[in-house]
Amino acid sequence: xxxxxxRAAVAVLAVLAPVLLLIFRVTYGNRVPxxxxxxxxxxxxxxxxxxAGTFFVILLVIGVLLGVVVLLLVRSSRRSPTGRxxxxxxxxxxxxxxxxxxxxxxxxxxxxSAAQVGLSWPGVVVIVLIPLLAAIAGWLLLxxxxxxxxxxxAESALTFSDTERVVWTxxxxxxxLRWIAAAGLVASGLLAPFTVPAALIVFVVSLAxxxxxxxxxxxxxxxxxxxxxxxxxxxxxxxxAEIEAATALQVEPMEWGGWGYRIxxxxxxxxxxxxxxxxxxxxxxxxxxxTVDQAAAGADVVNALLDRARRHH
Amino acid sequence: xxxxxDPTSTIGLAEQIAGRVRGALASGELGPGERLPPARELxxxxxxxxxxxxxxxxxxxxxxxxxxxxxxxxxxxxEVDVAGLQLDEQIQQLVRAADRLGVDRETxxxxxxxxx
Numbered sequence: 001x002x003x004x005x006x007r008a009a010v011a012v013l014a015v016l017a018p019v020l021l022l023i024f025r026v027t028y029g030n031r032v033p034x035x036x037x038x039x040x041x042x043x044x045x046x047x048x049x050x051x052a053g054t055f056f057v058i059l060l061v062i063g064v065l066l067g068v069v070v071l072l073l074v075r076s077s078r079r080s081p082t083g084r085x086x087x088x089x090x091x092x093x094x095x096x097x098x099x100x101x102x103x104x105x106x107x108x109x110x111x112x113s114a115a116q117v118g119l120s121w122p123g124v125v126v127i128v129l130i131p132l133l134a135a136i137a138g139w140l141l142l143x144x145x146x147x148x149x150x151x152x153x154a155e156s157a158l159t160f161s162d163t164e165r166v167v168w169t170x171x172x173x174x175x176x177l178r179w180i181a182a183a184g185l186v187a188s189g190l191l192a193p194f195t196v197p198a199a200l201i202v203f204v205v206s207l208a209x210x211x212x213x214x215x216x217x218x219x220x221x222x223x224x225x226x227x228x229x230x231x232x233x234x235x236x237x238x239x240x241a242e243i244e245a246a247t248a249l250q251v252e253p254m255e256w257g258g259w260g261y262r263i264x265x266x267x268x269x270x271x272x273x274x275x276x277x278x279x280x281x282x283x284x285x286x287x288x289x290x291t292v293d294q295a296a297a298g299a300d301v302v303n304a305l306l307d308r309a310r311r312h313h
Numbered sequence: 314x315x316x317x318x319d320p321t322s323t324i325g326l327a328e329q330i331a332g333r334v335r336g337a338l339a340s341g342e343l344g345p346g347e348r349l350p351p352a353r354e355l356x357x358x359x360x361x362x363x364x365x366x367x368x369x370x371x372x373x374x375x376x377x378x379x380x381x382x383x384x385x386x387x388x389x390x391x392e393v394d395v396a397g398l399q400l401d402e403q404i405q406q407l408v409r410a411a412d413r414l415g416v417d418r419e420t421x422x423x424x425x426x427x428x429x
Binding site: 164166216218294297 | 317320321353359360
């Protein structure tokens, strides 16, 4: 199957979920009680309901939103491979909405009140299985993200003598994230007089975002240190002894699962913006990536330090 | 930005740090408004006392090359005189050449005046 056909199939999958939801509404809409049963206790009796109209609208809106996001991601994946896991998860969500609505109305068809509807175990299986199958289908259809071409590091002109003390510092910053964090903090201040819980949530999230607005990198004889945010904390270190080689590459955040500290099958990544970054191959550990300006110079320094360390063995 | 210190050199560590920054400014590697590495980080990486780095940064500030601001760290001044720095480097080389040739300062200045 060509890449285009695969991506079209995933798009169809994304659109199909809300469409099925609509079909169920049309088919069963006027044969179900209102309110609908939405929760059963362990004895099998209904103990939670929702208005039929509300139930339909909420699940439809969520399903459509998730479907739209999948379509956008599939479209952008033409330029660069987008996280398969992200699309699969979104497909799961969209199909979960359809499955929830579909099984609920199918089970309730013909009943005159919510209390009459017994929990149908096949229905539960459908709710669990169908979204899972949709997610797996999406996962299998999407191309496996290719590892970034790791160019063999060019012979570096850099050589450090045994007595030299060496330090390389680099930075990366994201104006966009800075604005978002600032906007969030302001918004939380404005919300506070009206709704404290929402204001608190927005405040905490914006505060967390501040730590992702800039990154500092320091390379020295100990290793490569990553310093998060304007305070240089939290920080992490990849020891030189663990590093096999360093390369510079162009980082596409979506290839590494997004922004922030990412843990992906491709490795661990500290990503705060699209652009140059240093990629470290580690002995017996996943690769580590950090977005930083002048990445080629930084990688050069890492490799020269490795050379110096190896000369001693 | 790369810093390489030679502990065996007769030139003090603080002086080497300051000299590296001056060289970077003269060559254009560092531009007006750019930030220098935080003193704490530079000291940790070079395994020197933070005061050594601060001495270097203070010297650079006294020369009008950088600004030290609380919370912002060390930053190259926007009005830094790059041309002056480049000229200073050339003058250093000239003076050293004159020393090697055994020409004293006064004679050097005289000869410079005679240049058309």
